[in-house]
Amino acid sequence: MKKPLVIGHRGAAAYAPENTMASFQKALTLGAGGIEIDVQMTKDGRLVICHDETVDRTTDGSGAIQALTLKEIQMLDAGSWFSENFRGEKIPVLEELLDFLRGRDILLNIELKNGIVLYRGLEEKVLEALRIYHMEHYTILSSFNHYSLLRLKELNPRIKTGVLYVAGLVEPWEYxxxxGADALHPIYYSVLPEIVTGAQVHQMPIYTYTVNEMKDLERIFSLGVAGIITDYPDRGKIAADKVFRKD
Incomplete structure (x- = not known):
C-alpha cells in the first residue's frame, strides 16, 4: 500500500485562521504534503483565497466578494476572528500562495468556488496563474460545479481535476x-470499502474531505485512499504513519 497524502484543509484550519498565509505555513510545519484552498473572484477580477462567497464570517468586514475590489478586501482583518494572535492577517491573492509554494514538492488542491456565484472567466484566470508560476504539475483543481471541470479540461486537457461530491455516486470512477476527471473528492462518510476498491481497480485516486477525528483518519487510511483533507495535518500524519507501519 502506498503511503497516503495528508492535505491541509484551508491550510491548518484547526490551528490558524483558514485560508491565510499563516494557516498555509502552519500546515507545512505540521508535515502536510498538500494544501487545499478555495478561490473566489473580486469585483475587479482578482483571484482571492476565501471559502465563503462573502467576507462576513472570516473578516471584520462584510459584503460579497464579487462586489468588493481587491483593495477593499485587503484592508480587512482576516485573523482576529480566530485569535488575537493572528490580528492583521489578510485574505491572500492566489499568486501569493503560488509564489510561496513554488519550488516545493507540495500538492496544491484548488477548489473553484463557482457553484453559488458563477464567476465568468474563473477557470481561465486560475489556469493562467498556474502557468505563470509553473505550478500546473503540482496542482489538482476541484469543484462541486462539474461543468467547471469540463471547462478546465477544454482549456487545458493536461490539467488534473477532481470531482467534489457529497452523496454516494454509483460507480463514481465511471462518472x-x-x-475527463482524474480523481474523486468525496465527503469522508461516503467513502466505503467497495468504493475504494472499485476506484483502485479503475486507477481513480480518492482524496476525501474533511477528516478530523483519529478513528476516522485511521479507518479511511486503512481502506487505501490516495489522501485525506484535514483541519489537523499533524493528526493526519500520525494516523498515516500508524497505518503505513502496519502494512
Missing amino acids: ARRI
Whole structure:
C-alpha cells in the first residue's frame, strides 16, 4: 500500500485562521504534503483565497466578494476572528500562495468556488496563474460545479481535476472518466470499502474531505485512499504513519 497524502484543509484550519498565509505555513510545519484552498473572484477580477462567497464570517468586514475590489478586501482583518494572535492577517491573492509554494514538492488542491456565484472567466484566470508560476504539475483543481471541470479540461486537457461530491455516486470512477476527471473528492462518510476498491481497480485516486477525528483518519487510511483533507495535518500524519507501519 502506498503511503497516503495528508492535505491541509484551508491550510491548518484547526490551528490558524483558514485560508491565510499563516494557516498555509502552519500546515507545512505540521508535515502536510498538500494544501487545499478555495478561490473566489473580486469585483475587479482578482483571484482571492476565501471559502465563503462573502467576507462576513472570516473578516471584520462584510459584503460579497464579487462586489468588493481587491483593495477593499485587503484592508480587512482576516485573523482576529480566530485569535488575537493572528490580528492583521489578510485574505491572500492566489499568486501569493503560488509564489510561496513554488519550488516545493507540495500538492496544491484548488477548489473553484463557482457553484453559488458563477464567476465568468474563473477557470481561465486560475489556469493562467498556474502557468505563470509553473505550478500546473503540482496542482489538482476541484469543484462541486462539474461543468467547471469540463471547462478546465477544454482549456487545458493536461490539467488534473477532481470531482467534489457529497452523496454516494454509483460507480463514481465511471462518472469521473466520462467528464475527463482524474480523481474523486468525496465527503469522508461516503467513502466505503467497495468504493475504494472499485476506484483502485479503475486507477481513480480518492482524496476525501474533511477528516478530523483519529478513528476516522485511521479507518479511511486503512481502506487505501490516495489522501485525506484535514483541519489537523499533524493528526493526519500520525494516523498515516500508524497505518503505513502496519502494512
